[in-house]
Amino acid sequence: MAGGASGRGFRVLRAVGSQFEADISYAALHQLLHPCLGETSRLRPLLAGALNVALGLGEGAPPEPLLVATAVLALLATTGEPVLLVIDDLPWLDRASAIVLGMVARRLSGLPVGLLAACRTGEPGFFDVGALTALYVDPLTEDAAAHLLTSRYPAMTPRVRRRLLTAARGNPLALLELPVSLADLGDSTAAAAPAPLPLTHRLHHAFASRVRALPPPVVELLLLAALDGTGDLGLIRAIDADRGGGSLHAAEQSGLVRADEPAGQLTFRHPLIESAVVDLSTSEQRRRAHAELAARLACLPERHAWHLAEAAEGPDEKVAALLKEVALAALRRGDSVGAVAHLLRAARLSPPGRGRSGRLAEAAYLGSIVTGDLRDAPRLLEQARTAGPGPEDVLPVAGARAFHLLHGDGDVDTAHRLLVTALGDQPHDAGDIVVIEVL
Known part of the structure; x- marks a missing residue:
């Protein structure tokens, strides 16, 4: 205008x-x-x-x-x-x-x-x-929002597009800015992480002001709700009660969240307010919040493991192994994208030479199967090669490389040789391996 x-x-x-x-x-x-x-x-x-x-x-x-x-x-x-x-x-x-x-x-x-x-x-x-005369501008329709994302970011995978459409809720600025915060729009696993999406400077500027005006205890409770990511009203109410109460009511009064008692859900007025709460926190505040959530969710293995991983300050084989168990469970129930996300997180937490290489290879293999897109596999396989593979990593790496050779270059002979060599090097008591289970 x-x-x-x-x-x-x-x-x-x-x-x-x-x-x-x-x-x-x-x-x-x-x-x-x-x-x-x-x-x-x-x-x-x-x-x-x-x-x-x-x-x-x-x-x-x-x-x-x-x-x-x-x-x-x-x-x-x-x-x-x-x-x-x-x-x-x-x-x-x-x-x-x-x-x-x-x-x-x-x-x-x-x-x-x-x-x-x-x-x-x-x-x-x-x-x-x-x-002034007020003119209210409605959010974009689902079709218009999807068209905007597709026209601006054609390489975006359907899963990532769906997550961004859900987070933006028809806000044009969010639709244009949120993809900038994701490193790889062609990576389907970007849609699996439960954490709120990171904000660009413009989105931070647009959504963070009302959060800053709240008292610290209220912001801390909102941070726990945002990092939990499930909207579990019972969990947040229990945390609030243990801290003396009142913060949940103040959060509702601010208009930033709404408690749906019959459904047992706590929802943010807009998903990007949730992101702004996280964006305003420090790394130490986030680690403490994740540690508290992990302790409270010990009976729920997947959420417990994920929060433990987010609370970790460095490599932690115990948490990495727990994440791999969660990945196997996700795979068995058909959640391949979730399994890949857990494996990648497990690989990042694995100490060098203790499963990191194999977990990267397994993630590359599963990611190729899930998306049918082999472009990301070479990067993960190269990371697996340079991650100091141990004896237990040989078969997963060989299996992933063989799959890529078969479906990429069609090199059957090299793929067969890799697998035979890797199987011959395996000890008889080798444990569960994702590649073998999938095959």
């Missing part, structure tokens, strides 16, 4: 509310009028002096807001051309600018001046939005 106005001869003046300038009086007004500051000499001395003092360009007693608003209106009326004022992130305007611009908005009738402002629903601020 602003671009169209500029093309029709309007002078477009812009300002963007900033939480970092929220305590600086008239910061937004200075930003909005900066292109016109050289034109204040056209105003009557009283109005020019008031505006200059407000914007830090002159000295004198702080002017009354009404006098500043009158000066702004006079300045806009003397430009000699129609003007469009465009203000984004309206709730983050500093108080002084918000008050004056609210006065200006109510006095534009009869002037060749328009005001276009944008804000998120329910975001508190100092600007009197009653002075």
